[in-house]
Amino acid sequence: MVNQEPTGIVMMNLGGPRSLDDVEPFLRNLFLDREIIQLPLQERLGAFIAKRRAPKVRGLYEAIGGGSPLYDWTTRQGRGMVERLDVLCPETAPHRFYLAFRYTDPSSEQALRQMAADGVRRAVAFSQYPQYSCTTTGSSLNELWRTARRLGLAESFEWSVIDRWSAHPAFVRAMAAKVREGLGHFHESVRGDVVVLFSAHSLPRRVIDRGDPYLQEVAATVHDVMREIGGGHEYALSFQADVGPVAWQGPSTESVIRALGGQGRRHVLIVGIIFTSDHLDTLSEIDIEFAEVAEQAGVTDFHRAPAPNDDPVFLDALAEVVADHLRDGRGCSRQFTLRCAGCDNARCREILNPARAHRRTDPGTERQPALPAHRSTR
Amino acid sequence: MVNQEPTGIVMMNLGGPRSLDDVEPFLRNLFLDREIIQLPLQERLGAFIAKRRAPKVRGLYEAIGGGSPLYDWTTRQGRGMVERLDVLCPETAPHRFYLAFRYTDPSSEQALRQMAADGVRRAVAFSQYPQYSCTTTGSSLNELWRTARRLGLAESFEWSVIDRWSAHPAFVRAMAAKVREGLGHFHESVRGDVVVLFSAHSLPRRVIDRGDPYLQEVAATVHDVMREIGGGHEYALSFQADVGPVAWQGPSTESVIRALGGQGRRHVLIVGIIFTSDHLDTLSEIDIEFAEVAEQAGVTDFHRAPAPNDDPVFLDALAEVVADHLRDGRGCSRQFTLRCAGCDNARCREILNPARAHRRTDPGTERQPALPAHRSTR
Numbered sequence: 170m171v172n173q174e175p176t177g178i179v180m181m182n183l184g185g186p187r188s189l190d191d192v193e194p195f196l197r198n199l200f201l202d203r204e205i206i207q208l209p210l211q212e213r214l215g216a217f218i219a220k221r222r223a224p225k226v227r228g229l230y231e232a233i234g235g236g237s238p239l240y241d242w243t244t245r246q247g248r249g250m251v252e253r254l255d256v257l258c259p260e261t262a263p264h265r266f267y268l269a270f271r272y273t274d275p276s277s278e279q280a281l282r283q284m285a286a287d288g289v290r291r292a293v294a295f296s297q298y299p300q301y302s303c304t305t306t307g308s309s310l311n312e313l314w315r316t317a318r319r320l321g322l323a324e325s326f327e328w329s330v331i332d333r334w335s336a337h338p339a340f341v342r343a344m345a346a347k348v349r350e351g352l353g354h355f356h357e358s359v360r361g362d363v364v365v366l367f368s369a370h371s372l373p374r375r376v377i378d379r380g381d382p383y384l385q386e387v388a389a390t391v392h393d394v395m396r397e398i399g400g401g402h403e404y405a406l407s408f409q410a411d412v413g414p415v416a417w418q419g420p421s422t423e424s425v426i427r428a429l430g431g432q433g434r435r436h437v438l439i440v441g442i443i444f445t446s447d448h449l450d451t452l453s454e455i456d457i458e459f460a461e462v463a464e465q466a467g468v469t470d471f472h473r474a475p476a477p478n479d480d481p482v483f484l485d486a487l488a489e490v491v492a493d494h495l496r497d498g499r500g501c502s503r504q505f506t507l508r509c510a511g512c513d514n515a516r517c518r519e520i521l522n523p524a525r526a527h528r529r530t531d532p533g534t535e536r537q538p539a540l541p542a543h544r545s546t547r
Numbered sequence: 548m549v550n551q552e553p554t555g556i557v558m559m560n561l562g563g564p565r566s567l568d569d570v571e572p573f574l575r576n577l578f579l580d581r582e583i584i585q586l587p588l589q590e591r592l593g594a595f596i597a598k599r600r601a602p603k604v605r606g607l608y609e610a611i612g613g614g615s616p617l618y619d620w621t622t623r624q625g626r627g628m629v630e631r632l633d634v635l636c637p638e639t640a641p642h643r644f645y646l647a648f649r650y651t652d653p654s655s656e657q658a659l660r661q662m663a664a665d666g667v668r669r670a671v672a673f674s675q676y677p678q679y680s681c682t683t684t685g686s687s688l689n690e691l692w693r694t695a696r697r698l699g700l701a702e703s704f705e706w707s708v709i710d711r712w713s714a715h716p717a718f719v720r721a722m723a724a725k726v727r728e729g730l731g732h733f734h735e736s737v738r739g740d741v742v743v744l745f746s747a748h749s750l751p752r753r754v755i756d757r758g759d760p761y762l763q764e765v766a767a768t769v770h771d772v773m774r775e776i777g778g779g780h781e782y783a784l785s786f787q788a789d790v791g792p793v794a795w796q797g798p799s800t801e802s803v804i805r806a807l808g809g810q811g812r813r814h815v816l817i818v819g820i821i822f823t824s825d826h827l828d829t830l831s832e833i834d835i836e837f838a839e840v841a842e843q844a845g846v847t848d849f850h851r852a853p854a855p856n857d858d859p860v861f862l863d864a865l866a867e868v869v870a871d872h873l874r875d876g877r878g879c880s881r882q883f884t885l886r887c888a889g890c891d892n893a894r895c896r897e898i899l900n901p902a903r904a905h906r907r908t909d910p911g912t913e914r915q916p917a918l919p920a921h922r923s924t925r
Contacts, residue, residue: 336770336774364885374752374797377796377797377798378797378798378799378802379798380783380785380798380803380806382783384762384766384784385766385769385770385783385784388762388763388766388767388770389766389767389770391763392714392763392766392767392770392771393770396714400881401881402881403881403882403884403885404882404885405758405760405763405885405888406762406763407758407888419752419755419756420755420756420757420758420888420889421756424756424888424889425758425888427888428758428887428888428889428890429888432886432890503778503779503780503781504781504782506781507742507781507782507783508810509806510783510785510798510802510803510805510806510807511798511802511806512806512810
């Protein structure tokens with residue numbers, strides 16, 4: 170059975186400048202995002218801050234090869250994912266992936282226009298942030314819906330949302346595999362002494378105080394990954410990228426690395442637990458900055474667990490997460506509908522033109538798989 | 548086989564004033580604990596703050612029956628636990644329990660003296676805080692070791708430590724059973740709409756920033772309990788008891804309840820996820836204060852999941868946690884040895900006169916259970 174109408178999987182992420190000239194526009198878009206930062210005269214002040222920070226950030230990207238590899242990694246991930254999905258879920262095949270980056274091209278607009286051109290009707294907004302935060306997934310989703318409305322495409326697609334997959338068993342297995350790979354960098358004789366330091370992007374405390382579920386989500390991934398590893402290592406959770414004048418959730422990764430060194434710890438494996446691809450936070454902040462901090466602090470044996478990137482085990486995980494979602498017929502996670510306590514955006518947590526629940530495939534009628542409800546009604 | 552020498556299980560907890568006259572001494576001991584709060588001229592200022600706060604806190608205890616029920620609950624828990632342990636672990640029977648409260652009688656000193664009188668040699672320091680924090684379990688342990696040294700009992704016992712059990716399957720099952728019991732308070736027709744609000748005692752942010760693992764531990768319990776429940780409810784984690792002039796980890800439970808009401812949520816189940824017994828935080832802060840907040844906010848259907856107290860399922864869990872510990876032969880959790888990044892107490896995380904690892908019981912020699920190594924050497 171060939172299904173002519175493709176299922177669109179929209180891979181949402183922050184994006185990153187692909188060349189040095191893209192750095193300032195990237196920063197400008199970031200500082201214009203009111204879901205991350207609220208500034209007086211946002212338009213002007215955001216552009217001003219972006220302009221001022223651009224030279225420094227350009228330098229950082231220069232040091233990692235002249236741009237962010239996020240586009241390349243996400244493209245490979247998307248390709249690997251849809252290949253697997255076509256096998257796993259023939260009833261919704263073919264599957265096509267679309268990148269929707271929040272602060273660089275390809276944007277939500279490009280994704281939506283391409284989906285319309287491709288004749289997509291059933292669409293899945295798949296956050297590439299496994300752990301939910303309003304500053305990441307929330308911002309991307311709201312942008313996606315706004316853009317669809319602006320383009321007159323509000324009714325064009327039937328949407329469901331993969332808003333979090335922080336504890337999906339396939340994701341946990343994939344992350345645990347990367348941690349094991351990281352542990353392989355240490356000599357067998359010291360491997361038992363390695364402290365596994367999970368480092369997540371920090372959030373401003375006011376976002377946490379508003380009730381953002383990010384901390385809970387990150388802690389759940391850490392917990393499940395360590396359980397999968399088997400409990401043979403000490404571990405801690407800390408937070409990085411805490412720059413700027415606001416108060417951030419602690420403890421800071423940098424301070425923890427210094428302190429571990431001060432306590433005589435020599436072997437530290439750092440794990441970027443919220444990053445599914447390499448980008449500035451792994452390649453620059455961890456591999457350059459923190460590696461220096463570690464050396465100064467006497468952590469002589471400092472390694473990073475590789476990011477999932479295009480590891481086949483991770484591509485399997487991406488496909489399984491989507492396959493489970495397509496099969497279970499729910500439009501979003503049970504948690505998605507609970508707005509943050511301090512949320513003042515009444516539209517937050519909406520799903521534009523939601524797909525009706527799929528009927529579950531009845532195992533007794535395998536030869537005639539039930540089509541998703543939204544297809545059978547057209 | 549009767550083992551004449553009892554195994555001592557020391558149940559460490561904060562304690563609570565059993566009568567209104569105990570309130571001020573309780574507060575004084577609390578404010579003298581430098582592992583919780585550092586004051587200039589601690590001795591005098593701590594006593595001063597305790598005196599000033601005592602009348603208000605007396606009033607709170609008056610409203611819940613004139614004192615803390617913690618002593619009674621812990622005694623019942625201890626009794627239920629050792630009865631079960633004698634059956635589960637005949638090789639270390641008889642088991643005796645001893646209460647060691649941090650800020651009221653029975654103190655560590657009373658526990659240790661009684662253990663010596665009872666001829667205990669093998670001793671387990673069993674924190675009654677399932678989630679580890681230096682301000683709770685850490686403080687109790689350090690007090691226990693200090694007291695043993697002061698009393699000249701440093702060599703009298705061979706210690707191991709149950710420093711955390713936040714994700715022990717038996718504890719998770721017991722907590723999930725209490726959440727289900729709480730959900731039973733809601734009419735079936737609205738049960739699916741209930742928001743489960745896990746409320747934990749807050750910690751000062753400087754403690755979190757120091758690297759205290761408490762947040763990670765609490766989040767792990769919440770995650771596992773919700774998984775055990777089956778994912779049918781929205782849930783959130785918030786923090787209570789955030790009084791005084793320091794900055795606390797948020798979001799605050801009170802603000803979350805208000806916000807849920809403001810968002811039109813009518814059905815909220817609150818779960819004290821770090822309390823294994825009722826005490827002021829459940830009976831007063833939740834049942835009186837927060838119930839009022841909920842009513843004002845329009846949360847018309849507000850219930851609390853019962854504390855574990857002497858629920859047989861929880862007594863089973865206590866016994867299983869200790870039995871697993873006695874059997875696995877480890878002196879503490881893998882995490883215990885990792886000091887907080889910002890820790891300045893080089894003695895923190897020590898174990899006084901540690902018991903040598905038990906030999907595991909070989910399943911092939913069941914008739915001759917291997918005795919713990921420390922016994923076979925005497």
